[in-house]
Structure formats: C-alpha cells, structure tokens
Amino acid sequence: MGVKMGVKTSDVGESSGKRNDSQEVQVVGETSKKKVDSYGCINFSPSLNSDTAESLEEIREDMCRKYNNQNPKDHDWEMIETQLRDTYSLQRYNINEGESVRDLLSKWPFLFTERGLFLHFKLLVGLDIRNTICEAFSKKAHRLNKFFKTEESGICKEADEIIKEAKAQSAKDSVIAWLPANILAIMKYFSEKEEQLFLTVDDTSTRAEVEAADTDGLPRIVCSGRSVMEAKKFRIVVDRVVVMSDLTSFITSLSALFALFYILNIQYQHGASATLEFIQRCFVGINPNRGSKSDRKRKSSCAGSVNAKVLRLINQMANFEWTTC
Template sequence: MCQAAPNRNDNLNRPMGVKMGVKTSDIGEKTGKRNEVQAVGETSKKKDLYGCINFSPSLSTDAESLEEIRVDMCRKHNQNPKNHDWDTIETQLRETYSLQRDNINEGECVRDLLSKWPFLFTGRCLFLLFKLLVGLDIRNTICEAFSKKAHRLNKFLKTESGICKETDELIREAKVQTAKDSVIAWPPANILAIMKYLSEKEEEPCFTVDDTSTRSEAADTDSLPWIVCSGKSVLEAKKFRIVVDRVVVLSDLTSFITSLSALFALFYIRNIQYQHGASATLEFIQRCFVGINPDKGSKSDRKRKSSCAGSVNAKVLLRLINQMANFEWTTC
C-alpha cells in the first residue's frame, strides 16, 4: 500500500457526502474571492471553467421528461449487460447531460451518483461525458500523445544529468517486463520517469496491491481518484481499478493508458484537484499530452509551502514544459 499523501488524513475524515476540491486555504479570507476550481460541499453550484466548455449547462424546462429517461436507464442497468444497447444508452446520457451535471455540481457523492446514474462511471460512458464536458476524446488523445511523444520524452530525459541513470533503468525494466509477460510497460515507465524528474512520489496517483486483494482493500484510499495496480509494481501490473471517494468505479481494466484516461476524466467530471504528491506530473500530462492549456487556474494546489513533501515550484514545471517543447522542435 502506498504512503499517505500529505492531505490524506483530512480526506479520510471527510464526510462521504462531500466531494474533494480546493482546500479552504484557496478561499480568500479577506476578499472572499475563489479560484476557478472551487471548494466543494457548498450549497451554491460551483463554476469551473478550467479547460471545460460545458461545465454547467442550463437545465431543460422539461424536468419530468429527463427524470423519466433517468429512471429508464436505471431499469436498463439492472438487465443482463449482454442486452445493453449502448448506442441508445449513450443517446440518453447526452439527453440528460444537464441533469447529471446539476447533480454533480451540487456535490452529490459517488455512491449517490451511482445509484441515480448507474451508467455514469462505466468506461465508454465516462469518456463520453468527458468529451461533452471538455470537448476531447481523452483516450484517443492520450494514446496519440504517447505514440508521438514518448520516445522523444525519453531521449530528452536522458540528456538531463540528474535523471539520466534512473531513466535508463526504467527503460531497461520496461523492456524486460514487456518481453516477459507481453505487458505494455512503456506508458507507466514514461510517467515514472517524469515523476522522477519532478521529484514526485510514484505512489501517487497509482499504487499497487496484491493480485488477490479484495474490492474493499483496493478502495482503501482517500477521496481522490486513484489507479489501483494489481501486481508487484506499476510496470508489472496486468489489471487496474479506478477508485474515487473510496468506491471502485471501474475494475478489470487491462490497459494502463485506459486507466490513466479514466483518471483524468474523473478529475474533470468530479471537479477535483490533483493529488499534491503528483500534481506537477499530472499537470505536465494535462498540458503536453492531453493539450488542455487554460490561461488561468490550475488543478494543482500550489499554495502549499515549498517545504512540503512532493511540492514542485511552478517554475520547475514550466521549465520542463518549455524544454520539452524546444527539444521536440529541434529533434523532429
């Protein structure tokens, strides 16, 4: 099990009905002004424009019709999954999107959302909702980014004296693991290399559990989204689960990229900040791999003191982004 994140105890003591967003320290004590990613558990609806194009759509005036569709989707979920008409389900999700966002923005916990919207956190529906919210096909975007940038990223990190040896070790281990078990170990190796460069914790936002771990053991996390890797290490993992609010929302995933895509989708759909111990890495992926580059705001908690474990100065992250962009330009 991973080491606890600096804010883990606060999250564990948080009532299950309250989501995790920006800490109260992010709320101006004197002015009362808020950052774009706002605190949760409030009575008023949140507004987060950080990369979103459809965060809080107006509710349809025909609320009764939306509720009928929602009930029908619950009924379908109780049927044999083999009989699910996914095209119809996705159409219904689009039709009820405004009601879903209203429930999410009001701060309903994952268990309540799963009860009302049982298809909400299934793989294909999660990616659909991210596309409606942000306008991107998250999985295809990350897949294309890895295929185009991973090799150049490794070459760049090899030029950095402080990270060169560790990057070489990760690449060698990824080669061995890929040949041994036909596990595609390159994507997690790339992520771990970035984390080492930024001096962040590889236990966040992923941690490993034994292959025989139960569903409840896998859900033993704080409220933030996590990738639970079944195996001895992230590189050796063959199965992945996604947990948020200590609820396993996706299980039996066999692709790290799919798992990473689902993780990003949850951070945005649920309006949650990145884990502090991996926030710079996640923001690097967000900007360089996913292509979400808002001029203002951040999903990283940069108001923590620099002495905190895992904290990364914003200038360090910006330098990495610029160096990587220059390296791609001069080596392509």
C-alpha cells in the same frame, strides 16, 4: 472527503452504497449554488429547468433499471449513449451540486463505465480523451524517454532503470509497459511519488479491500499485481470508492483517471500536481490562460498559470527537440 472538489460546500451524507433507481429530483432554480471549478471545460453547467428535469429523471431511472437488471452483454449501447447525452444537463447538475462520489455512482452507474465516462468528458471538454492521449503518447513518449536518459534531465540513472524494467516486462509477457514507464519517469523528474497516482494491490483483492487500502482518498489507478508496470488489470478509486473496475489497458485507465478530475470537479492532489498538469498541457492539450487545477497555492512557483516545474520541462523538451532533430 479525501478529494477537493469545486462544488457546493454543504455536507453531503454517505449513501448505503446500494443502487437506488428511485430518487427525488431537485428542480434547478436561479438561486441554486453553482460549482467553482469550470477550468478547461466548454459545457460545464448546461441549463436545466423544472419542465425538463422531471422527464430527465425518468430517463435516469430507466438507465438504473437497465444497469441493475440486464446482463452487460445485453446492453444496447446505442440507446444508452443517447440517454446519456439527453441527461447530460442533469448529470452536471447532480455533480455540480456536490453529491458524493458514492451517491453519483449509485444514481448514474453508466456514467462510470468506459464508454459513458469518455462520452461525458467529450461533452464537457470537447475532446476524445483516450484517442488524444494515445496520439500524444505515440508522438512524444520516445522523445521524453530519450531526454530523461540525458544528464540534463537530472534523473538519467533513475530513468535508465525504469526503461530497462519496461523493456524486460514487455519482452516477458507482452504487457505494454512503455506508457506506465513514461508516467513514472515524469513523476521521478518532478520528485513526485508513484503512490500519489497509483495504488498497487494483490491480484485477488476485493472491492472492499481496495477501498479500505485507499486510506487517504486520493484519485488513483489501482494496479493489480506486484508493480505498476507488471499490472494487467486496473481499477479507478476516488474518495475511497472504486468507481471503475475490470480495466485491462493502462492507457484506458490513465484516460479515465484524468477525465474524472474534470468530470467530478476534482483538484489535482498536491503530491502529483506537476505530473497531472504536464499530462494536461502536453498530452491532452488543455491550456487555459487563467486558473489551475492544482491543489496548492503557487505564488512563487508558477509563471502565469503554469507550474514552474512543468514550464521548465516543456522548455527543456523544446530545446532538446531542436538540438537533436
């Protein structure tokens, strides 16, 4: 697999990719292997016993039938959200036992919708991820952009170019380019390449073409268009599988991508670990005292559990806010 997941280490075979609403349930026993990455979570592995597992499996099968046979416009989301809450323990069990992304998409299709994903993240971490990122962006993005344009940031020229492009793009077709510009500037500050978080494809690219283009299997936002800031449609790809499509908002796409790292127990990829940790700590507000989701050993580059580069930017921003207020 292209992503590192904190899950059971036994090999998991790939499914055919077809949705299958008839799966044999596995009963949880005391000796079941558990995941290893509960970082930042408050409800990582809820209890599940043989009595409840069978009834929850029936609900799962009912949701699959609805997803496969109903027009999305006819979905009763009040009922679906109730079923997703009721089956949360079974979802966590399937994820923590190490089922492949493709198998999870087949077994839990409503989980990989905007409403289903954000609901699961709220149950798992205790936060409304999209609203949290929206609020943080509205409060911090302008200050970040001002700091990046200073000599102290070390990227003032690059940041100025990014901000100019965002202004031009927003004026041209009303695309809100400020959040992607903010994320690109953060990546530039950490010397991380945008390809580590974004995959840019042609507007006409099919699901199969996107999955084929995802050669390294990294969790990424797929941007349809010539650039990240010009894109108007987005998809999410994880481990060479498109798990979400038809997203029309960058902030929703970023929220979904971030949520998936926690929901699927995925470590941050090395090439974007600082950016993702900065989003985690400064935009989302997840600050555990111990551990890390970064996919690397950082003996000499971290202070406590915080990436040293991230800590440096946090301190620079604090000083910048103090001196410019």
